[in-house]
Amino acid sequence: MSWFKAINTNKYIKTGPAITPDLVYWKKLSVPTLVKEFGAIDYIDFSPVEPHYFAVTCSVRVQIYNPITKLVAKNLSRFQSNAYGGCFRKDGRLLVAGDEEGFVKLFDVSSRNVLRFFRGHKAAVHRTFFTEDLLKVASFSDDKTVRLWDIATEKTINSFEGHSDYIRAGSVNPTSPNIILSGGYDNAIKMYDTRTDSAVFSVDHGSPVESLLFLPTGGIFLSAGGTEVKVWDVLAGGKLLARLSQHHKTVTTLKLASNGRRILSGGLDRHVKVYDVATYQQVHNMDFPNSILSLGVAPEDQTLVVGMVDGLVSIQNMEQSDKEVKVEKKRALISSMHVDQVVPESTHGTEAKYNHHLRKFEYSKALDCVMRAYVTHKSPHITVSVLQELIHRKGLHRALAGRNHTSLGTIIRFILKHIGEHRFMRVLTDAAAVLLEVYEDEFDQFTGDIGKLFINLAKALRSEVDLTYDLLELQGALELIIGAASISENRDESIQFTKDTTNIRQSEKAKASSVVSLM
Structure with missing residues (x-):
């Protein structure tokens, strides 16, 4: 009897999170591999060049991991004190990092040698980045200054002052080598133009700034501090576009994912939130064992790495199901053959x-x-x-x-x-x-x-x-309370309206009497 309609058993399934494309996508991440380091994980950065090794900055070293084996491939340990902010250059050949003594060191990744030693800061340097032209390095220090260094000569090109507290966050514009962004514990975010040697504008985040991030176009940037992530428009002179308030503890790190279509934020509440760049709405949430200080995402989301305050590093690779692998193989086989039409396979479900x-x-x-x-x-x-x-x-x-x-x-x-x-x-x-x-x-x-x-x-x-x-009695009592509250609110509004009207009339009478007395 082909017309028999099977029972719909899904209507009584326990409700859970809505099945969205982002939920399905991020659930493909493998079970986390946890690696224990010697101290809190300050910064994580992926090499843009395959096989996309990632650098983990912690304690007095920068460890470079292989994302496939999840083992340390290289160890950069030329530091006398704590290292901070190890960051790859776009070609993956060089790495720059700051340290507690105020030095900025440039490493050759293949040989692990120190190529450049930048001296000039008087306090710890927590963030370092290469500029878009790959020829300069920007450093952000606790001495309340931002410096731009020339890699060829080891000399300072620009030095920017203006913050009144430690500078713990920074970013360089992905489209222009002349625009630098700094965020400090004085709640201020300043944008500098190296061509004018001055600040373009300054905005107030409202909390100590922990992380800054430019979107790929360079016209919008995000700031993280306190429990909020804020979105700012560069072209409008620092206009506030949106507030993202999904965390309930301090937000410590920001990263881009999915080729710039998703924003990831990590915080001390042990959560990583995923936002849609188009709408700035949260689309997914991930939990981790401890407070998060840093995170990194490989190109094409191949690997997600999260660093925590207790020295744990969580490494997850994006996996494909057997069904997806078979579909890809079939597509590759079909694309290599010359056929007129592909007939899809028909599947018949078994009757319960x-x-x-x-x-x-x-x-x-x-x-x-x-x-x-x-x-x-x-x-x-x-x-x-x-x-x-x-x-x-x-x-x-x-x-x-x-x-x-x-x-x-x-x-x-x-x-x-x-x-x-x-x-x-x-x-x-x-x-x-x-x-x-x-x-x-x-x-x-x-x-x-x-x-x-x-x-x-x-x-x-x-x-x-x-x-x-x-429950019915409780419902009736609540309805009475809500009804009485709405009546009281309306009465208060009417009384306030009467008072305002009376005051207006009295002021008009006073004006009229003053005019008459003048006449």
């Missing part, structure tokens, strides 16, 4: 046993199928869906009649276990009423455990009825 029995009006067998232990424990929504279908068909009486004590005990235990769940309460209450109605003439024959189960079932139904009455 309870649907088979329902189609044949075998109600008792259908109920037996969904009362098995592996169904009631793992998928109780299927059992409830079949019970509802039997009630609609007026076949539950027939399905429950003539059962032995073992079968009745299984049904009653299932009802007692799940009748308190709001998803199932209405259906199971009706099913319990039908069960009591079917066996009301045989209650005196039930002894032992089955008799106790029937008594417990009657008590459960009575308690659910009492709870319903209590």
Whole structure:
């Protein structure tokens, strides 16, 4: 009978997060591999060149990891004190990092040698970046200055002052080598133009600035500090475009992902939030074991690395399912062949046993199928869906009649276990009423455990009825309170309106009398 419609069992599935494309996409990340480092993870940066090694700055070293093996490939340890902000150049050949003593060091990644040693800062340098032209290095220091260094000569090209507290955040414009952004613990964000040797504008974030990030176009930047991420328009002179307030503790790091279409923010609340660049709305959330200080994302989202305050580094690779791999292989095979038309494979779903029995009006067998232990424990929504279908068909009486004590005990235990769940309460209450109605003439024959189960079932139904009455009374009381509050609010508004009108009239009378006296 091809017209038979199978039962919709999904309507009673426990509600969870909405299945969105971002949820599906980020769930492809593998189980985290946790690596323990010697100190808090200050900064993480990926090499733009394959195989996209990533640098982890912590303690007195910069460790360069292989994202495939998740092992340390190289170790840059030419530091006498804590290292900060290890960052790759676009070609992946050089790496620059600051340290606690105020020095900025430039490394050759392949040989691990120090190529340049920039001296000039008087306090710790927490962030360092290469400019867009790859010829200069920008450094941001606790001495409240920002410096631009020439790689060829090791000399300072520009030095910018203006902050009144430590500078712990910075960024360089991805489209212009002359624009530099700095953020300090004085809540200020300043944009500098190296051609004019001065600040272009300054905005107030409202909290100590922990991280700054330019979007790929260079016309918009984001700042993180306190519990907020703010979006600013560069071309409009630092106009505030949006506030992202999804974290409940300090936001410490910002990164771009998905080729610039997604923004990632990490914070001390142990969460990484994912935002859509187009709407600035949160589209996904990830949890981690401890407070997050830094994160990095490889090109094409191949690897996500998160650094935490206790020295843990979480490494996750983006995985493809076997089905996706087969589809890609099939597409590659088809693209290499010359065919006129590709006929898609047709798949036929197997019919569930309870649907088979329902189609044949075998109600008792259908109920037996969904009362098995592996169904009631793992998928109780299927059992409830079949019970509802039997009630609609007026076949539950027939399905429950003539059962032995073992079968009745299984049904009653299932009802007692799940009748308190709001998803199932209405259906199971009706099913319990039908069960009591079917066996009301045989209650005196039930002894032992089955008799106790029937008594417990009657008590459960009575308690659910009492709870319903209590909730209805509470609902009525809340409606009275809300109604009284709205009436009081309207009365206050009318009184205020009357006072304002009276004041206006009195002021007009005073003006008129003053005019008359002058005449």
